[in-house]
Amino acid sequence: MTTSFNAGTLLAPGTWIEGKWHHRRYRVERLLGKGANGAVYLVRWGRSMEQAALKIGYDAVDLQSEINVLTSLAAHQTKRERRMLQSASRPFLLDVDDCVLGQIEVQFYVMKFVEGCTLQQYMDRQGLEWLGLIGYRLLQKLTELHHADWVFGDLKPENILVSEFGHVELVDYGGVSRIGRSVKQFTERYDRGYWNAGSRSADPGYDFFAFAVLWLHVVDGARLRRLSTEQLPQTRQPSDLMALVRTNVKLKPFESWFKQALHGYFTSSDDACAAWHQLAIQNGRRTLSPPVKGTTPGWLKGVFIASIVLLGSTLYFMLQS
Amino acid sequence: MKQILLITDGCSNVGVSPIVAAANAREEGITVNVVGVVDQGAIGELGAAEIAQIARAGGGMDRIVQSHQLSHTIQMMTRKTVVQTIQHAVNRELRQILHSDANSIEDLPPEQRSQVVQVMDELTETSELKVALLIDASASMKPKLQAVEEAIRDLMLSLQAREGKSEIAVFHFPGRASDETVMDLDWTQDLSNVRSMFQRMQMRGATPTGPAIFKVIEFYQYDKMKGSDPALRNRPETDGMLGDYVV
Ligand SMILES: Nc1ncnc2c1ncn2[C@@H]1O[C@H](COP(=O)(O)OP(=O)(O)O)[C@@H](O)[C@H]1O
Ligand SMILES: [Mg+2]
Numbered sequence: 001m002t003t004s005f006n007a008g009t010l011l012a013p014g015t016w017i018e019g020k021w022h023h024r025r026y027r028v029e030r031l032l033g034k035g036a037n038g039a040v041y042l043v044r045w046g047r048s049m050e051q052a053a054l055k056i057g058y059d060a061v062d063l064q065s066e067i068n069v070l071t072s073l074a075a076h077q078t079k080r081e082r083r084m085l086q087s088a089s090r091p092f093l094l095d096v097d098d099c100v101l102g103q104i105e106v107q108f109y110v111m112k113f114v115e116g117c118t119l120q121q122y123m124d125r126q127g128l129e130w131l132g133l134i135g136y137r138l139l140q141k142l143t144e145l146h147h148a149d150w151v152f153g154d155l156k157p158e159n160i161l162v163s164e165f166g167h168v169e170l171v172d173y174g175g176v177s178r179i180g181r182s183v184k185q186f187t188e189r190y191d192r193g194y195w196n197a198g199s200r201s202a203d204p205g206y207d208f209f210a211f212a213v214l215w216l217h218v219v220d221g222a223r224l225r226r227l228s229t230e231q232l233p234q235t236r237q238p239s240d241l242m243a244l245v246r247t248n249v250k251l252k253p254f255e256s257w258f259k260q261a262l263h264g265y266f267t268s269s270d271d272a273c274a275a276w277h278q279l280a281i282q283n284g285r286r287t288l289s290p291p292v293k294g295t296t297p298g299w300l301k302g303v304f305i306a307s308i309v310l311l312g313s314t315l316y317f318m319l320q321s
Numbered sequence: 322m323k324q325i326l327l328i329t330d331g332c333s334n335v336g337v338s339p340i341v342a343a344a345n346a347r348e349e350g351i352t353v354n355v356v357g358v359v360d361q362g363a364i365g366e367l368g369a370a371e372i373a374q375i376a377r378a379g380g381g382m383d384r385i386v387q388s389h390q391l392s393h394t395i396q397m398m399t400r401k402t403v404v405q406t407i408q409h410a411v412n413r414e415l416r417q418i419l420h421s422d423a424n425s426i427e428d429l430p431p432e433q434r435s436q437v438v439q440v441m442d443e444l445t446e447t448s449e450l451k452v453a454l455l456i457d458a459s460a461s462m463k464p465k466l467q468a469v470e471e472a473i474r475d476l477m478l479s480l481q482a483r484e485g486k487s488e489i490a491v492f493h494f495p496g497r498a499s500d501e502t503v504m505d506l507d508w509t510q511d512l513s514n515v516r517s518m519f520q521r522m523q524m525r526g527a528t529p530t531g532p533a534i535f536k537v538i539e540f541y542q543y544d545k546m547k548g549s550d551p552a553l554r555n556r557p558e559t560d561g562m563l564g565d566y567v568v
Contacts, residue, residue, distance in 0.1 A: 021430055061426060064434055071435070096435075181483075181484060188392070188393055193478045202482075
């Protein structure tokens with residue numbers, strides 16, 4: 001162990017972490033990921049060396065705030081829900097403690113290890129046909145939160161893990177906020193305020209907006225990136241996002257859903273969830289991809305013309321030589 | 322809670338030292354945060370050092386960022402400062418209210434810490450907040466003002482979502498005379514007021530950062546005389562809430 005440890009230092013595999021209050025010992029296997037609030041490690045613990053995920057926080061208060069949300073969520077789960085979830089036998093939150101690493105004291109919590117890869121990786125490997133099901137399951141998770149009076153807030157690909165056959169799990173509860181309060185943590189690209197589409201108050205619609213941009217990011221990342229960088233901040237608007245949806249073959253079948261999400265028309269989470277479900281089933285039953293009509297937004301035409309010119313000149317030179 | 326957010330791109334060169342000014346603000350219970358904006362090249366060693374020193378003297382944070390990171394940065398800074406201000410207040414009160422021998426929140430056992438942080442989260446959301454933005458409008462800042470205006474609008478959007486009363490005021494310097502600081506926007510909670518503030522602004526060379534900070538301190542004082550000082554009213558409330566929540 002080094003003496004110059006800080007929360008950003010990478011812990012070597014084999015390092016032992018022992019809690020100061022509860023005295024449980026964890027052995028680090030490897031880093032699972034890092035974010036703005038902490039680093040998450042795969043660890044083993046107990047007599048049978050079970051797997052778990054251990055998050056070391058960069059800031060005691062931020063981490064505790066996240067822990068409070070997890071505790072409150074666990075208390076809200078009914079017995080039935082707990083039986084239904086695959087996490088039935090164990091709660092998501094397993095331990096909360098402090099330990100000394102190097103010279104400094106750090107705070108950590110231990111949770112269920114969620115298998116799987118990020119949403120982006122899953123879609124890249126398994127294909128976009130999983131969109132309907134994964135989206136539906138994600139909406140179910142969000143709806144569950146909404147019914148418990150919370151909004152997820154910081155919905156983005158890094159905070160969604162997908163395992164075999166499209167099972168999803170939300171990780172990172174740092175942005176989870178009480179309905180009616182301000183959204184604690186968000187990422188610009190998925191933020192309703194950033195797109196001039198509404199407030200930063202936590203309401204279910206905030207999550208649905210982020211959900212919509214999330215899929216644009218996963219399915220049509222390059223065009224979304226261009227849209228968010230090429231526009232002036234004050235001219236960003238949800239209808240530009242809609243233009244992307246309408247001109248994307250994979251998202252087009254969900255157009256009506258995206259429209260309601262991006263413009264904030266959904267009045268209940270159950271409705272939003274049911275509407276997506278319906279579209280996902282309908283879309284799967286179709287044997288032909290729907291034709292995509294070109295209502296190209298103005299700025300895209302420019303891009304298109306530019307690429308045509310480029311194509312033209314490339315071909316010209318190719319044919320010359 | 323009172324904050325000054327200074328947005329600048331270089332060194333001060335007229336009047337009293339901004340570090341002295343920031344220390345004075347701190348004394349008045351105003352936290353000073355500083356953002357340096359650089360788009361091309363570096364801010365220079367001197368500029369960076371000054372920015373760091375102003376923030377240290379003012380009990381706040383400093384960041385050096387590019388224009389496109391400005392919205393995110395000031396949003397994050399403002400929120401973090403609120404949390405830290407509350408955290409300092411809580412740390413001061415731990416012994417008295419909780420009869421604990423802990424010196425900081427980190428020393429508390431997990432169960433108590435959980436309860437204290439719950440109270441802190443509550444205060445983070447509900448306490449009154451005033452942020453005075455102080456914009457360096459010397460000639461070199463001109464190309465960045467569009468981004469500054471956008472960042473102010475974005476900050477207002479975040480503040481509006483809070484439950485507690487949140488207001489901003491906007492100042493720039495220098496004004497017509499090189500030692501003048503101009504108020505662009507008086508305390509407001511209204512997003513629609515944050516529009517084309519800087520359009521008719523004349524950009525000048527001098528950078529009297531220190532005097533400008535003093536001007537804002539004065540503005541806060543005037544505010545207090547009108548009897549709307551949130552810090553004075555918040556204290557007993559903090560005590561009461563901690564007492565209520567944590568037993
Ligand atoms: N329970 C878990 N199981 C497996 N991987 C996890 C788990 N929690 C987090 N991760 C991984 O660690 C990364 C960072 O964790 P996260 O909680 O999102 O940190 P931050 O709050 O700092 O963003 C995640 O993106 C994810 O890949
Ligand atoms: Mg994360």
